[in-house]
Amino acid sequence: xxxxxxxxxxxxxxxxxxxxxxxxxxxYNGEAIIEEIDLDIHQxxxxxxxxxxxxxxxxxxxxxxxxxxxxxxxxxxxxxEVVGADEDALSAVRxxxxxxxxxxxxxxxxxxxxxxxxxLEEFTTLSNDAMDGVAHAKLGLVxxxxxxxxxxxxxxGGMQKRAAIARALALDPSIIFLDExxxxxxxxxxxxxxxxxxxxxxxxxxxxxVISHELASIYSIGHRLAMLDGARKRLxxxxxxxxxxxxxxxxxxxRFLTRTASASQGAA
Amino acid sequence: xxxxxxxxxxxxxxxxxxxxxxxxxxxxxxxxxVGAVYESLxxxxxxxxxxxxxxxxxxTRLxxxxxxxxxxxxxxxxxxxxxxxxxxxxxERQLLIDLALRGQDPGPRKAPPGAVRVVGxxxxxxxxxxxxxxxxxxxxSIIALQIxxxxxxxxxxxxxxxxxxxxxxxxxxxxxxxxxVGAIIAFQTYDPMAKYGAKLQVADVVAVSIVRELGPLxxxxxxxxxxxxxxxxxxxxxxxxxxxxxxRTFGLxxxxxxxxxxxxxxxxxxxxxxxxxxxxxxxxxxLVLGPxxxxxxxxxxxxxxxxxxxxxxxxxxxAAVFALLVSGIGxxxxxxxxxxxxxxxRAATRAVVAGIVAIVVADSVLGSFFYTLGI
Numbered sequence: 292x293x294x295x296x297x298x299x300x301x302x303x304x305x306x307x308x309x310x311x312x313x314x315x316x317x318x319y320n321g322e323a324i325i326e327e328i329d330l331d332i333h334q335x336x337x338x339x340x341x342x343x344x345x346x347x348x349x350x351x352x353x354x355x356x357x358x359x360x361x362x363x364x365x366x367x368x369x370x371x372e373v374v375g376a377d378e379d380a381l382s383a384v385r386x387x388x389x390x391x392x393x394x395x396x397x398x399x400x401x402x403x404x405x406x407x408x409x410x411l412e413e414f415t416t417l418s419n420d421a422m423d424g425v426a427h428a429k430l431g432l433v434x435x436x437x438x439x440x441x442x443x444x445x446x447x448g449g450m451q452k453r454a455a456i457a458r459a460l461a462l463d464p465s466i467i468f469l470d471e472x473x474x475x476x477x478x479x480x481x482x483x484x485x486x487x488x489x490x491x492x493x494x495x496x497x498x499x500x501v502i503s504h505e506l507a508s509i510y511s512i513g514h515r516l517a518m519l520d521g522a523r524k525r526l527x528x529x530x531x532x533x534x535x536x537x538x539x540x541x542x543x544x545x546r547f548l549t550r551t552a553s554a555s556q557g558a559a
Numbered sequence: 560x561x562x563x564x565x566x567x568x569x570x571x572x573x574x575x576x577x578x579x580x581x582x583x584x585x586x587x588x589x590x591x592x593v594g595a596v597y598e599s600l601x602x603x604x605x606x607x608x609x610x611x612x613x614x615x616x617x618x619t620r621l622x623x624x625x626x627x628x629x630x631x632x633x634x635x636x637x638x639x640x641x642x643x644x645x646x647x648x649x650x651e652r653q654l655l656i657d658l659a660l661r662g663q664d665p666g667p668r669k670a671p672p673g674a675v676r677v678v679g680x681x682x683x684x685x686x687x688x689x690x691x692x693x694x695x696x697x698x699x700s701i702i703a704l705q706i707x708x709x710x711x712x713x714x715x716x717x718x719x720x721x722x723x724x725x726x727x728x729x730x731x732x733x734x735x736x737x738x739x740v741g742a743i744i745a746f747q748t749y750d751p752m753a754k755y756g757a758k759l760q761v762a763d764v765v766a767v768s769i770v771r772e773l774g775p776l777x778x779x780x781x782x783x784x785x786x787x788x789x790x791x792x793x794x795x796x797x798x799x800x801x802x803x804x805x806x807r808t809f810g811l812x813x814x815x816x817x818x819x820x821x822x823x824x825x826x827x828x829x830x831x832x833x834x835x836x837x838x839x840x841x842x843x844x845x846l847v848l849g850p851x852x853x854x855x856x857x858x859x860x861x862x863x864x865x866x867x868x869x870x871x872x873x874x875x876x877x878a879a880v881f882a883l884l885v886s887g888i889g890x891x892x893x894x895x896x897x898x899x900x901x902x903x904x905r906a907a908t909r910a911v912v913a914g915i916v917a918i919v920v921a922d923s924v925l926g927s928f929f930y931t932l933g934i
Contacts, residue, residue, distance in 0.1 A: 400901035444898030
C-alpha cells in the first residue's frame with residue numbers, strides 16, 4: 292500500500308528575515324508613541340520586545356499581528372507587506388502566525404481540545420478524526436494531553452497559557468507572538484513556560500516574538516531584545532540581552548536591565 | 560507555508576503479519592499531508608491489530624501536526640491494550656514525539672449510561688435544585704426577619720436604585736403591552752359576544768381577565784425578561800470576577816448585600832406595575848369598543864360592576880408572588896453561576912426560563928386556589 296500526497300511548508304527552511312520593519316511609527320489619533328522603528332526579526336529567533344509601562348510594546352504588537360495599522364512605515368511579515376493591505380490579504384497573512392494573548396483568551400465555553408480544533412476546522416480539510424489527532428498532539432506538546440476535555444475554567448492560569456500556545460500552534464505557523472507570557476505566573480511555572488518556548492523553538496524552528504519585561508525570561512531564553520523608550524519615542528537598544536545589560540551605551544537601558552531604581556542611578 | 564515552498568510528498572507502506580501491523584512513512588509528515596495519512600491508516604486499523612510498529616526513518620520533514628500520526632497510533636494501541644513501537648527517529652524529532660506522547664491516555668471506552676442511571680441522575684439533579692431552593696429561601700427569610708427587627712441592616716440606597724431601574728424604567732413597556740393585550744382581548748371576543756347581543760359584556764371579559772390574570776402575568780413576564788436576567792447577569796459577573804468572595808472576606812453576606820435589596824425592590828414595584836398594566840389594559844379594551852358605539856360611561860360602569868375587591872386583591876397577590884419568584888430565581892441563578900464568561904450567559908438564560916416557568920406554574924396553582932375559595 293502506498294500513498295503519494297501533496298504538501299508545502301517545511302520546518303527546515305533556511306534562516307532569513309521573518310519580520311522586517313522600516314520607518315515604522317506607532318501611536319493613536321495621529322500622535323506617535325514610538326517613531327522610526329527599523330528592525331529585522333530573523334527566522335527561528337526568540338526575539339523579545341521590552342520597555343517600560345506605556346512605552347508602546349502592546350501597540351507595536353497590535354501592528355505586528357495586523358490588528359492595528361501603524362501611523363507610518365512598512366511591516367513585511369513572512370514576505371508580505373501588511374501596511375495598507377486589504378482585509379482579504381490580512382486574513383491570509385494572519386493564518387501564517389499564531390498568537391498567545393496575555394490572559395490566554397481561550398474560548399471559555401469550549402474544552403481545550405475544541406479550542407485547538409477551531410483553526411483546523413476553519414482552515415483545513417482534515418477529517419474529524421485527524422483534527423482530533425492533531426489537536427491531541429498539540430496539547431501533548433504543551434503537556435496538556437491529559438486535560439484535553441477540560442474547560443479553561445477548570446485548569447490553572449499557567450495551564451491556560453500553555454493551552455493558548457497549543458492553539459497558536461494549531462496551523463503550524465512559522466511565527467508565534469506571545470504577549471506577556473509570564474504575567475501572573477509563579478517563578479517555577481514561568482520557567483516551565485520558558486522551557487516550553489525553547490523546546491518548540493528548537494524542535495520546530497518556530498520564530499517567537501515575545502512582549503515582556505520579565506528580566507529572568509529575557510536573559511534565560513531571549514536571543515535578542517529590542518528596547519522601546521516611550522519618553523524618547525524611540526527604539527533605543529537592539530542586541531543580545533546580556534550584551535545590552537553589560538555594554539549598552541544608554542544608561543536607561545542598563546538601569547532597566549539591571550533593575551536599578553532611578554534614584555540610585557541619579558545618586559551614582 | 561510560503562508560496563515558494565516545494566511540493567512535498569508522503570508515502571505510507573503498511574505490512575501485516577498476524578495481528579501485528581508495521582507502518583512505514585516516507586516523505587513529508589506535515590499539516591498538509593497528515594489528513595491523507597490518517598485516511599491511509601483507517602483500513603489497516605480496522606483489522607484491530609494487537610501491535611503497531613511505526614517506522615519514520617523515511618520521513619524527510621516533520622512538523623507539530625505530523626506528530627499527530629505517532630500520537631494517533633499510540634492512543635489507538637493503548638485503548639486496545641496493544642503495543643506500540645516507534646523507530647527511525649532520533650535527536651529533536653524523538654524529543655518532539657516524546658513530548659507529544661506525554662500524558663496521552665484515551666481512557667477506557669465509556670458505554671452509554673443505562674436508563675436507570677439516567678433517571679437516577681435526573682432525580683439527583685432535581686433533588687439538588689429543590690434543596691438549593693429551600694436553603695436559599697431559608698437564608699432570605701432569616702435575613703428578612705433580621706431586617707424587620709433592625710431596618711439599618713437593609714441597603715436602602717441600593718433598594719431605591721433597584722426600584723428606579725426595575726420599576727420606573729419598566730413603565731413604558733409594561734404600559735404598552737397592557738394596552739395592546741386589552742385591545743386584543745376586546746377584538747377577539749367582540750364578534751362572538753355580539754352574536755348573542757352581549758356587546759357590552761365584552762367589558763366584563765376584558766376587566767376580569769386583565770385585572771385578575773393578565774395584568775400580573777404580563778408584568779411578571781416582562782420582569783423575568785428585564786430584571787430576572789439582569790439580576791443573574793449582575794450577580795453572576797460579580798461571582799466570576801471574585802467580587803462575591805471579596806464581600807465574604809469583608810464579612811458581608813451577599814444575600815443581605817445583593818439579593819435582599821433586589822427582591823424587596825421587585826416586591827414593591829411589581830404590584831404597582833401590575834395595577835398600571837391592568838388600568839391600561841382596560842383602557843385598551845375601550846379603544847376597541849368605543850368605535851363600536853359603546854360610550855365611556857357605559858364601559859366604565861360595566862367594568863366597575865364586573866370587578867370585585869376580591870378579584871382586585873387576587874391580582875395584587877399574584878403580582879407579589881410572581882415578584883418574589885422572579886427576583887429570587889434571578890438572584891439564585893447569579894449566585895450559582897459557574898466559572899468563565901459563558902457561565903454568566905447560561906445563568907441569565909436559566910433565570911429567564913426558570914422564572915417564566917415558575918410564574919406560569921404559580922399562576923395555575925393560585926388560580927385554582929382562589930377559584931376553590933370562590934374569590
